[in-house]
Amino acid sequence: MSLTLLLPLVIFGITLIVVIVHALGWSSPRAFADEKDAARAWLREFPDDPPQAVDLSTDRRHALLRLPGGGAGIVWSFGQDSVARRLGPGLKLSETETGIDIRPADFTAPRMSVALDAAGATRWQAQLAPLTTPQTEDRHA
Amino acid sequence: MPDTIVFPDVVKLAVPLFIIAMLGEIGWIRLSGRGGRYETRDTLTSLLMGAGNVATGLVLGFVAYGYYTFLWQFAFFDLGVSVLVIVAAFLLDDLTYYWQHRLGHEVRWVWASHVNHHSSQHFNLSTALRQTWTGTFTGMMLLSTPMILLGFHPKVILFCNGINLVYQFWIHTEAIGKLPRWFEFIFNTPSHHRVHHGRNARYLDANYAGTLIIWDRMFGTFVPEQEDEPVDYGLVHNLGTFNPLRVAFHEWLGIFRDIAQPGLTLRQRLAYMFAAPGWSHDGSRDTSTQIKRKYVAANPDAAGKPGL
Known part of the structure; x- marks a missing residue:
């Protein structure tokens, strides 16, 4: 041909x-039915890390998770399915008209636009704030 | 073999059939309400990956073909072209495919090329076309060396490659259940290939066959589809992007980032390139073997069952 x-x-x-x-x-796109549904989607990728708390976005397409040991994770709808990531240092956060934008240093998940009301945005930003600046090692510790 | 013999490019000739079959599958899902799922952006990504695969083949195909024709001058025999030779070539090429595919899952350097084929969380005929753009860089063409030295002409091998690829198109579907037992025993089928695309612990690293599933049965990698465990499609950690460029190159970038970490030994850097996907120098990630081990530890009743 x-x-x-x-x-x-x-x-x-x-x-x-x-x-x-x-x-x-x-x-x-998929929307999580509730916090339990979002937690199930998280456990699908991280079965060893059951979340201690789940905070859903207003459109139920994203959920911020508090993990054992104080870590943070995020699970979000991806088409009809879901994707999850542990969140580490190096995040970029910015406010938008509908909530916040999260830009992890992750080539495979470069950006999440999360719909949040004012109270939700404050909660999410507070939990993610420690990850928005690079962590430095204390070489004298 | 006379140089004038021309084999048809069966993959390109099959493109109209691919389109018709996808339309048929979409229609079946819509009318029956079962038999799989399609999603717009996922489908677009798969089809663009397929188109990109054809384009990179046009640009880089000379590398493999050049290697084959260079090698041909050193062939011990010239088996020519006959029905018997083509059948023998197809069987040996399918065996070669099994090992190429197995390396594609067990060696990160090759996985970096193949991972995109598994990056959809859907399993439908469009998934079959979600093909690599970077296969040339894996060096897997070297695996055809014995066949060429044995006297199978490069054109015969490429013809068999094409038939094998076209065969594998129709097995990417949930619209077909299980086929007659004799067929499931010999051939790769939708049921066997659903397992191959599974991210369930028990289904990881199984059913590498191209056309004949007998290779998996022979080499101990066959896992049957379990009625009590539906296949969960995709990657252990799924991609959060539909961007074809990110899909095509993400694992290569991951390799280069890993080997560039400061403080690693040469052995560790090489392991990031050639060990199993999921290997890490600090144990922060899991290989398929470790995932299966953890699963069995958490589910002791599953120990010894197929795939575990």
């Missing part, structure tokens, strides 16, 4: 399939 035939065929095929999938309503 020549490239002049293959290229239009591939472009047509991709466009057709994606448009049909979207038209069928299969673009709707």
